[in-house]
Amino acid sequence: MEWIQQLVNGISLGSIYALIALGYTMVYGIIKLLNFAHGEVFMIGAFTGFYAITILNLSFIPALILAMVVCSILGMLIERVAYRRLRSSTRIAALITAIGVSLFIQYVMIYFRGATPEAYPEVVSKQKIEIFGVTFSSQALFILLITIILMIFLQFIVHRTKIGKAMRAVSLDMDAARLMGINVDNTISATFAIGSALAGAAGVIFGMYYTSIDPLMGLLPGIKAFVAAVLGGIGIIPGAMIGGFILGIVETAVSAIGFSNWRDAAAFIILILILIFKPSGIFGKNTREKV
């Protein structure tokens, strides 16, 4: 039974990675930007939720919504101020700005409230569900559910709605999209808004599940989400989810067999192995440039 317990552990951890990776991969899918600041938006989401609950006395759902709104505004603001000017520059220039923005948000936060962690209040009562001697926490199930719902929701937006079509068009050819009458700036803003709202939601859910939040909390999950997104094939929404799960399960498995020290190393080794055999991720199409 222990391995089932570990599998459950792995999937819950994976859901968190997946949740962050979804927003990451979506933004990447549309404008091919490695948005390193995504982890920081996630952090701001966690803190917004925290203050909403502790200071504004909101309950969980309103706090979640508030965090999503704040983050989507923040996301659009970041895009407007830091990335828009660089749209026609090299992608690596935007990457550096993203690193700059990420540091900036971290340290502004530290400046205002210090680096010490904050403990999330228990807003959603926790239940343990026991099936066949395996303990599930109700929260783990809840997170899994939210991740899957959001994944489906994103797929729906991108593939079934008009704004989604505009997003895909922009991702393929910005000028041609303009000639279709698509407002490229607004479309990209919308992409950031949605991606960042997801990060915000992930932040609140993370806080609820793991309790501890701090200004540097975005760095590690941000990189892990990046890994998850790449594992699945970056830019591909279901890929991000599967990548997250794989990462969570691999990390858990490595700890479970007693190599907890090597957990993160294992995650990266898996990543590199998968990339060697499948250079564009699990779901990525191995498109060779046509000459």
Place this chain on the structure above:
Amino acid sequence: MLKVENINVYYDAIHALKDVSLEVKEGEIVTLIGANGAGKSTLLKTLSGLIRPKNGTIEYEGKSIVKRKVQAIVKAGISHVPEGRRVFPTMSVTENLELGAFLRRDKKAIQKDIEHVFELFPRLYERRKQSAGTLSGGEQQMLAIGRGLMAKPKLLLLDEPSMGLAPLLVKQIFNIIEMINKEGTTILLVEQNANMALSIAHRAYVIETGSVVLSGDAKELQTSALVKEAYLGGA
């Protein structure tokens, strides 16, 4: 219908269009010929709002469109089929056509227009579910034109639609252009294939290193010595 007066366009230090003026009247096919790099594509991009001129005026149906955004210009009825086709490669043929009608809300009419495009290009109908990137060059060109038509333009800007196409397809494309024009769409056509272009156009402009050097009736230009010498490959 469209009146351009003295526009100047720069790419940083490069002066790409110098005091260019031209006019397109309703119902015409006007063609723009000129050597590589003369500024033909630049002119079309300026008309559709992708590039802003430094000065000069562009009037469309009596109103200035110089400061308008691309989407507003598309909405006003100018549709630009860009150089190099620029179809959305991972989207299906149908999705590409739907994107052409992005600003329209009349779903039924859109459906009808898609069917109309399929009538013009039966080949596209055969491939309607295929992703555009895997189409052959000629098919992509048809798709690009069809997509341009989906905006229900009054004025269609075509940039080198015959480039890289097999001779058979070149003929087809020119036939279709004439057909579209007969159905009531005004056309501004940029072409390297000057001979073909001049034979279907009403009027023509010759552009050289950013300036209009010659203009007039298409048939007359076709026989003019200068044009023959420079663009029709000698005598």
Place this chain on the structure above:
Amino acid sequence: MEVKPLLKVNHLGIQFGGLKAVSEFNLTLHKGELVGLIGPNGAGKTTVFNMLTGVYVPTEGEIIFDGKKLNGLPPYKITRRGISRTFQNIRLFADLSVLDNVRIGYHTLAKNSLLSSILRLPPHFSNEKEMKEKSIEFLKIFRLDHLKDEKAKNLPYGMQRRLEIARALSTGPKLLLLDEPAAGMNPKETTELMDLMAFIREQFDLTILLIEHDMKLVMGICERISVLDHGLLIAEGTPEEVRNHPKVIEAYLGEEVGEEHA
């Protein structure tokens, strides 16, 4: 056959997923020939070039060049054996100078080792000097020498095409593959291109295989033409034979009065 052909392609074929892009393709080129490869869009012409140059590995058939089998060799080795090409969409080193574009072509012919370059030993200087001089001479032939310090991307289109040919020649090929060199050129520029091709063929003792949609050019200079449609050879012969071949007319050239053709 008394003379050994320079290139012999037997039953060449390639498959992408389910799609057979080219199959049963045969071609023989003798030294000094200028042969055309035509066919409708998507017929597989560029794909043939890609197989000849090692960009794609053929799934069937064999390529024999200069008496040796080429299948499976990486592109750079094939170039060193003596096949060079231009691309359908110009692929110059856009941000590099005109001179450097050609000089990079000389890479394989130069002998200075890594160590001699890092330590700046005499072989480095002599080789680099020679590379530069030869490149400039080359540019002179193509009338590009006055632009040697210009970035390739700032050149007008026609000159970019010319530079691409110059660059391909700088690797010292025996066989030159040209993929739609006249695309985007007006008739006058095309005429100039024809002259250039005739000239380099003489000057460099070349064999040329040419893809082109401009019939005036193809019919004007090719000695033989192969026609592809849907990955299959549908006709072969002199320009005159091909021009009047019914299959070619149907699939490619069209009747005099162009009709809707589904």
Place this chain on the structure above:
Amino acid sequence: MKSRHFWIFFVSALIIYGIGEFLIANGRIDPFYENLLITLAINIILAVSLHLIIGITGQLSIGHAGFLAIGAYFSAILTMNFAVPFPVALILSGIIAAIAGFVVGMPSLRLRGDYLAIATLGFAEIIRIILLNWEYVGGASGMVVTKMTTWQYSFIFLMLTIIVISNFTNSRHGRACIAIREDEIAADAMGINTTYYKVLAFIIGSFFAGIAGGLYSHNFYFLQPVNFGVLKSFDILIYVVLGGLGSMSGAIISAALLTLVSTYFQNFPEIRMVLYSLVLIIIMLYRPKGLMGSKEITDLFLKKKPGKGGQQFENIGS
């Protein structure tokens, strides 16, 4: 390096060295500035070595701290546990790092762009985690290292790095790497063995990163894996991009500038990183091509005459 450039470089290097030596010997420079000079040299070596991989060969490698760590630890082991003389240890650590560069260079053959980036980042993290778990070097507790790095060593290896990488770049080998950066398929068609040169760039780049590692670890008495995290890799990446991709002098200038700026911001401890990140963002927004673009500083001094007729082509061509 063209010979004229070389001599200009050589003479100015000598002058800088002479000034540095004079000031230190006369006590005009106190230990703080001497330490700053060493740090500058190390950071410049790192920037130049990564410049070869990213700026010249176009391989987006964002885990350079991994090679730094290998050099740092290996040289420390040699000097501390095997009493190997410091300069020998430096060279050997460069060689070990170069071997690691070879290992990392291999997957780079199959990976492109962002995929390569995350793989190299992963590699650096793996190195760090190995060090964290390796009791022989103290794991998380770290190891004590005697200070051996001096301004002289730093300067000599800095010059060596610059000369080798510059000589490499300005030869047919360097041009081959640049061709790969510009268009790999076309480079292949030019007969360039792209595999060889991509791996070679990794090997040379990591060799010098390894040497920088040796200088680094012997400069501050104590070595711990925490110093080689993702942020360290990013620091080096930032030097290269901010300087202007493809410009070695850009990499040098920006490494020096950012090191000085960062040192100066120590005076504003509370908002140090806020200021630093603002500097990054602002430079990138207003100079998206980096401080130098792709130009070298010598281009500014020895301005070439524009090609004849260059003027006329400003108007035509596409």
Place this chain on the structure above:
Amino acid sequence: GGSTTGGGNSSSGSDSGSDSGDSDTIKIGLNFELSGPVASYGSSDAEGAEFAIEEINTNGGILGKKIEVIKQDNKSETQEAVAIATRLTSQDKVLAIIGSATSGNTIAQVQIANDTKTLLLTPSGTAPNVTENEDGSINEYVFRTSYIDPFQGTVAANFALDELGVKTAAIYNDNASDYAKGLADAFRETFEAGGGTIVAEESYVAGDTDFRSTLTNIKSANPEFIFIPGYYEEVGLIVKQARELDITVPLMGADGWDSPKLVELAGAENLNNTFITNHYSSQDPDSKIQDFVKNFEEKYGKSPDSFNALGYDTVYFLADAIERAGNTDPEAIKKALEETENLELVTGTITIDEKHNPVKSATILEYKDGEQTFRTKVDP
């Protein structure tokens, strides 16, 4: 330069070194991790130290001189810590450096301190080799106010064996922290020497948030007791997740746990049946401690954690020595520091031993419904 939080006349004391007796300020450098991965420890230490300095300055300073502070951020990087130490000693010519928060960054400065005769006092560098070199020599100018690692590990092991009467234990430590590893090593040694068995040894890495898989592993080894020598950020989560997985055995840690945040993170209920070794208890009715807690809360709006307390004490430890030396000669102050005996500080009453480490008793505290309650006191 330097951000100066000293008394009103700090501008006048910049021209000469502090060892020239006529200067009217005493310059002290703070070299802490204010950004980077361990920023939260460094800033807490710095906060405590600055708080003490302010108190001293408002009370008239030391020997009638105000303290001038030069605070610098080392980004949690060793290289930067060294650069700052070099600068503080060679440019600012401070009398003493307080810092850094981690042993590694402190060790890196030891050589500079010794060479320039600058006092170096770390509030929280706990590794034995901060003060004592491998060859047994003592770093003359280096002192600390915290315990050294082995002490707390030993105390915890004895407590588990003797007071709780357990025979089997698991260790779950922070693999990225030399502090945690030091404690774990000492615990293992003492516990096994006392007849216990370690049935599982696992580790995590600072910054981790999910410990469930490893805890599941530990659980299946069935230990009677788990030693978790980490910092509260992770420990809070570990305790919580352990209890969620029905791990009910006693858990124990050290001063790294001590923070009001721990209770929030772990949940008061989950902390029942957990123990820590600590310097002091913030619930201790002793007026010195209560004053500190009260004043600190007033100023910073939060209760102090153990880093705050240690930073605070380090300044008083130094101030006391300067007072006793009667001048600002580093040699004399060094002597005075070495001779410190029964100095009452917030984190305990300390006497400095021959290895420059404080000898102070450890308090064992037990959490009951979120409150630290006094369990026993262990003398070294």
